[in-house]
Amino acid sequence: MVKGPREQAPVNPVARVLPMLGLTHLDRPFDYLVDAEQDTDAAPGVRVRVRFAGRLIDGFLLERIPTSDHPGKLGWLDRVVSPEQVLTPELATLCRSVADRYAGTMADVIRLAVPPRHARTEAEAVSIVPLADVAPVKLDTWQHYSGFDGFVAASTSGAAPRAAWQAMPGEDWPRRIAELAATTVASGRGVVVVVPDQRDLDRLEAACEPLFGERAVTLAAGLGPTARYRRWLSVLRGRADVVLGTRSAGFAPVRNLGLVVVWDDGDDSLDEPRSPYPHPREVAVLRSHGERAALVVGGYARSTEMQALVEAGWAHDLVAPRAQVRARAPRTVALSGEDAAIARDPMARSARIPAVAFTAARTALAADLPVLFSVPRSGYVPSVACSRCRTHARCRACHGPLQLGGSGELSSGELSCRWCGRAERNFHCVACGGTAIRALTVGAGRTAEELGRAFAGTPVTTSGGATILDSVQPGARLVVATPGAEPTVSGGYGAAIVLDTWAYLDREDLRAAETAVRRWLALGALVRSAADGGNLIVVADAGIPAVQAVIRWDPVGFAAAELDERAAVGFPPAVTMAAVDGAAKTIGEFVDSVTLPSSGAALGPVPLPQGVRPPAGSADKGKDSGPLERILLRVDRGQGRELTRALVAAQVLRNAHHETGPIRVQVDPPTIG
DNA sequence: GCAATGAGCGTC
DNA sequence: ACGCTCATTGCT
Numbered sequence: 285m286v287k288g289p290r291e292q293a294p295v296n297p298v299a300r301v302l303p304m305l306g307l308t309h310l311d312r313p314f315d316y317l318v319d320a321e322q323d324t325d326a327a328p329g330v331r332v333r334v335r336f337a338g339r340l341i342d343g344f345l346l347e348r349i350p351t352s353d354h355p356g357k358l359g360w361l362d363r364v365v366s367p368e369q370v371l372t373p374e375l376a377t378l379c380r381s382v383a384d385r386y387a388g389t390m391a392d393v394i395r396l397a398v399p400p401r402h403a404r405t406e407a408e409a410v411s412i413v414p415l416a417d418v419a420p421v422k423l424d425t426w427q428h429y430s431g432f433d434g435f436v437a438a439s440t441s442g443a444a445p446r447a448a449w450q451a452m453p454g455e456d457w458p459r460r461i462a463e464l465a466a467t468t469v470a471s472g473r474g475v476v477v478v479v480p481d482q483r484d485l486d487r488l489e490a491a492c493e494p495l496f497g498e499r500a501v502t503l504a505a506g507l508g509p510t511a512r513y514r515r516w517l518s519v520l521r522g523r524a525d526v527v528l529g530t531r532s533a534g535f536a537p538v539r540n541l542g543l544v545v546v547w548d549d550g551d552d553s554l555d556e557p558r559s560p561y562p563h564p565r566e567v568a569v570l571r572s573h574g575e576r577a578a579l580v581v582g583g584y585a586r587s588t589e590m591q592a593l594v595e596a597g598w599a600h601d602l603v604a605p606r607a608q609v610r611a612r613a614p615r616t617v618a619l620s621g622e623d624a625a626i627a628r629d630p631m632a633r634s635a636r637i638p639a640v641a642f643t644a645a646r647t648a649l650a651a652d653l654p655v656l657f658s659v660p661r662s663g664y665v666p667s668v669a670c671s672r673c674r675t676h677a678r679c680r681a682c683h684g685p686l687q688l689g690g691s692g693e694l695s696s697g698e699l700s701c702r703w704c705g706r707a708e709r710n711f712h713c714v715a716c717g718g719t720a721i722r723a724l725t726v727g728a729g730r731t732a733e734e735l736g737r738a739f740a741g742t743p744v745t746t747s748g749g750a751t752i753l754d755s756v757q758p759g760a761r762l763v764v765a766t767p768g769a770e771p772t773v774s775g776g777y778g779a780a781i782v783l784d785t786w787a788y789l790d791r792e793d794l795r796a797a798e799t800a801v802r803r804w805l806a807l808g809a810l811v812r813s814a815a816d817g818g819n820l821i822v823v824a825d826a827g828i829p830a831v832q833a834v835i836r837w838d839p840v841g842f843a844a845a846e847l848d849e850r851a852a853v854g855f856p857p858a859v860t861m862a863a864v865d866g867a868a869k870t871i872g873e874f875v876d877s878v879t880l881p882s883s884g885a886a887l888g889p890v891p892l893p894q895g896v897r898p899p900a901g902s903a904d905k906g907k908d909s910g911p912l913e914r915i916l917l918r919v920d921r922g923q924g925r926e927l928t929r930a931l932v933a934a935q936v937l938r939n940a941h942h943e944t945g946p947i948r949v950q951v952d953p954p955t956i957g
Numbered sequence: 958g959c960a961a962t963g964a965g966c967g968t969c
Numbered sequence: 970a971c972g973c974t975c976a977t978t979g980c981t
Contacts, residue, residue, distance in 0.1 A: 301969085314969040337968040338971040354969050940966080962978080968971090 290360055293323035296348035299361055301334050304342045304391045306559075308935040311389040315352035316361045326361060329369030329376070331401060333362045344371045344394065368406055370398050370520060372537050374575055379535075381570045386951045387862065387931035388560020396558060397535035402513040410521065416497055421466040425459075428452070431602045439542075439578050440471070446572065448590040449582030449602040450839050453613040453809045454776060457582065458484075458491035461545050464580065465526050466495050473542025473577070474525035478534045478564045480551035481768070482506065486754065488528050488547075496526050503529035503536055531556055534567040541577040544568040548583040549590060550795075550802045551768075555954040557897075563952065565589065584809050584839065585802035588850060591843035592857045592921070603840060613837045614780070614811040614818035617644075618826035637738070637823070641781045644819040648778025649742060649760045651817060656780040658807055659731045660787040661748065661766040668699070670713035671722040677711060686711070686721075731783065732764040747771050767803045776812035778819070785824035785831075794855055794956055797830040801842050804834045856952065860924040862917045862931060863953040865892055865899050868910055870945035875915050878934040881926035889913040893957030899948035916956055927951070 300313035316334055318326045326332070330345050340362060352358055371379075371394065379393040386393075426432045431447065438445035451457045465475040479485050485504055492500045501515040501524045518524045520537045527536040531554060534544070546554075549565040556562055565581055572579035580602070581590050593599040617640055645655045668677045668686055677686040677699070686699045686708055699708040699721065711721055732746045739762060747753040748766030756763055756771045763771060788800040804822060812818030824831045833842035851858035864871045868889060875886050892898065892912045902912060919927045931949055938947075 298969095303968090310968075316969060334969085352969070356969065358969055942966095958981085960978105960980090962976105964976085965974090967973085 290317075290319040293318040293320055293326070296350055298349045298352045298358070299326055299332070299345050300347040300349060301332055301343040301345055301361070302390060302394075303334065303336050304344070304394065305336075306389050306391045306395075307939055308389055308932055309939045311383070311391065313346050315349075315354045315358055317358045318348070318361050322361055322364050325364040325367040327367065327369050328373065329371040330367060331365035331370065333365060335359050335362055344376075346371075346376060366401060366403070366406060368401075368517070368520075370401075370537075372520070372539075374541075375535065375537050377574055378567070378571050381574060382562045382567055383560065384925075384928060385566060385570060386560035386562050387928040387935070387949055388562075392559045393562065396532050396556065396562070399512050399516050400509060402509050405510055405513045406517065408514070410518075410523065415499055415523075415525065418466055418469045418496060418499065420470060421463045421495065423463055423467065425456075426463065428608055429602050429604050431600055434600070435578070435602060436467075439468075442576070444572060444576045444578055446569075446579040446593070446599040447581070447602040448586060448594050448599045449580050450586055450604070451582055451584050451809070452604045452609055453584070453805075453811075453837060454813065455584075455612075455809065456491075457547065458488045461488060461547065461580075461582075462491040462495055464543060464545065465492065465500075468543040468578070469496070469499065469525060471542060473540050474527075474538035475543045475545070476527045476529075476534060476536055476538050476541065476568075476571075477545040477547065478529060478531065478554075478568065479547045480553035481530065483752065483754065483768070484547060485528060485530060487772075492526065492528060499524050500526035500528060503527060503533040505530060505532070531564050534564045534571065541571070541575045543578045543580070544572050545579075546581045548585075548802070548806075549581050550583060550585060550587040550798060552799075552954060559900075559948075561950050561953075563954075566952070569593075583802070584805040585798075586839045586843040587802075588798060588843055588847045589857045591840070591847050595844070595847065601840070609837050611815065612813045614808055614820040615814040616808065616820040616822065616835045616837070618822040618824055618828075618831045618835060620826050637781065637783065638821075641779075641821040641823060642738075644779040644821050645739070645762075645781065647817070648819070649739065651778055652760045653775075653778025653812070653817075654756060654758065654761045654763055654773050656770060656777045656807070656810065657731060657735060657762065657764045658770065658780065658782045658803075659764060659766060660784050668721045670716060670718045671720040672713065672716050672718035675713055675715040677708075677721055678714070679708065732762070735762050735764060745771075770807060770810055772810060776816070776818060777810055778812060778817060779821065780807050780811045780819075781821040781823065782807060783823050785822060789824065789828065789830065794850075795954075798843075798846055800830045801833050801839065804830075805837070805839060808834065808837070854918060856956065858921070860919050860921055860927060860951075861953065861956060862927060863950045863956065864915045864917065864947065865896070865912060865950070866902070866947040867945055868913050870943075870947050871913060871915050873943070874934060874938060874947060874949075875917065877937055878917065879930050880917065881919050881923040881930065883920035883923050884927065884930075885918050887916040887918060889915045890957055893955050896955060896957070899946045901946035914957060924951075 297318050299316050299318050301316050302313050328347055332343050332345050333340050334343050379390050379397055382393045383390045435445050435447050468475050489502050522539055527533055527538055546565050546568050554564050648655045732744045736744045742762055744762045745756055746764045748769040752769045753771040756773050758773055758775050808820045811820050822831050892914050898912050
């Protein structure tokens with residue numbers, strides 16, 4: 285903006301501005317002079333443009349102060365982009381804490397927290413109507429959870445309690461969350477609820493709409509810029525005080541926050557893909573602490589991270605007594621000793637379903653109840669097997685799992701090893717000598733076909749992939765669904781059968797067992813109680829701890845055991861880890877420049893784990909600097925902050941030396957390989 | 958003794 | 970990626 289001679293604002297002429305550069309060494313406020321014309325608009329939290337090193341860049345005004353302690357000459361604030369104070373003081377504090385927690389920059393976190401401006405939406409006239417009243421709700425069902433009275437007592441005394449809530453089987457969790465929200469709103473404070481995906485959001489919205497009407501808004505990525513900004517603004521301006529949403533809704537500028545809820549924090553949809561990759565559960569943890577709001581992290585299962593917080597005494601249990609759980613859980617059966625039953629039933633053999641599952645399904649159908657079959661998403665496991673005997677296809681050099689190289693047809697010419705990358709052009713099964721291969725997982729479509737033949741005359745419904753059903757009508761039918769796409773049914777399923785369980789359990793993944801338990805409990809929650817004849821059949825060995833946890837419906841015991849195991853082998857969340865990804869030379873030099881805390885150790889380098897995207901800026905194929913690798917940095921839980929400080933210091937150094945090779949630093953990576 | 962040139966680094 | 974400082978160089 286071209287101006288004549290400028291006059292300083294009469295009071296607090298200095299603006300502290302955070303430049304939106306995303307560079308570690310520039311992640312701090314810089315002072316600019318505010319002129320008299322800008323005085324009114326240049327309030328804390330507004331977007332501004334400033335001249336920085338000769339270029340005009342975006343920034344946020346953090347503060348107005350009387351004098352600067354910068355020894356040099358101050359430049360003028362070029363322009364106030366809009367008088368809307370979008371970065372509230374609470375949000376600024378939260379973004380700073382999240383950046384520090386994840387060794388990232390405040391600018392990067394602000395990009396996650398504050399949606400892009402939409403000028404026309406901002407200018408829209410807003411009707412000034414008072415917030416509608418919210419009718420009181422009963423909390424009867426909550427009384428079934430021990431620890432709830434304490435939670436409420438602490439809430440009302442303003443103590444900001446933190447709870448790990450494990451929902452009972454069959455629990456109407458959207459309704460329960462709506463009740464907590466209503467109680468909070470009645471006490472004059474706002475609510476944020478974060479769920480993994482749009483389906484959960486739809487259910488939550490349906491439960492909340494009757495209670496809150498306009499006071500509740502949903503924020504999701506798929507909204508489009510206009511609607512997204514309009515709703516976000518209505519929260520900022522205090523026109524709505526209940527926010528329901530996915531990932532970044534955890535940052536929504538709800539005023540006078542009283543409660544943060546995160547549902548199903550183990551779902552990998554909650555893994556934030558943008559730097560610095562903050563997990564909504566941790567955002568909620570930091571926020572509830574910073575704004576003295578209550579925190580509830582719930583699910584049917586318990587994540588090891590929440591278990592660690594409970595064991596540290598930071599969060600409290602909100603769980604139903606065993607008798608209550610047992611009364612509501614379905615009868616749960618897995619395979620014992622002899623899988624002979626599978627082989628004996630020719631029908632079952634064709635559909636890889638054991639007799640016990642067939643019996644449960646027939647019983648449910650006879651009682652005019654729907655039956656749910658859970659099958660892995662096709663392509664969930666990218667490895668392949670011999671099409672004749674189903675033996676896993678393995679690399680002849682290193683015995684690593686083979687994968688289909690391209691996305692085309694199943695031809696053995698495209699096989700390669702997932703571990704060493706060796707191409708396999710002449711596959712021979714080590715068990716039977718067969719030369720044809722097939723994808724390991726049978727998709728939902730194929731299973732539906734098989735079941736249609738096995739239960740001739742029964743309607744078959746599929747849910748998964750492109751067509752996900754929210755619910756199905758009660759009555760005898762087969763429902764074949766992939767994980768996370770299971771339709772609900774009023775009254776519950778008569779039986780649910782989990783097929784191809786090895787697809788979860790055989791994965792070389794830190795969270796394989798935890799994920800299996802989470803998915804199977806969620807499935808069991810859709811089934812009628814044992815008293816009402818409900819059966820959950822897990823087609824896996826009953827001796828496997830994850831299967832046992834489901835049979836006994838014991839998410840807390842499982843999480844505790846899992847955490848113990850991780851402590852024994854030094855895996856997160858028993859320890860804190862950071863991943864450094866990039867070319868071997870780049871990450872080697874970077875890690876050398878990190879001053880690790882006393883408990884620190886560097887592990888690797890190892891190849892970048894399967895499914896982990898290369899760091900931004902890397903050319904897809906090993907163009908110049910060789911294959912992408914990962915080094916893990918490990919410290920004791922108590923030294924997490926020291927580690928992130930050391931990582932920030934190393935990045936400052938790296939930037940100062942103008943070293944620019946693509947690199948990604950990720951604190952608490954979702955997979956560690 | 959001092960202008961011209963370039964590397965290095967901070968950026969208000 | 971601009972523009973400042975400071976050191977080195979080359980010429981008087």
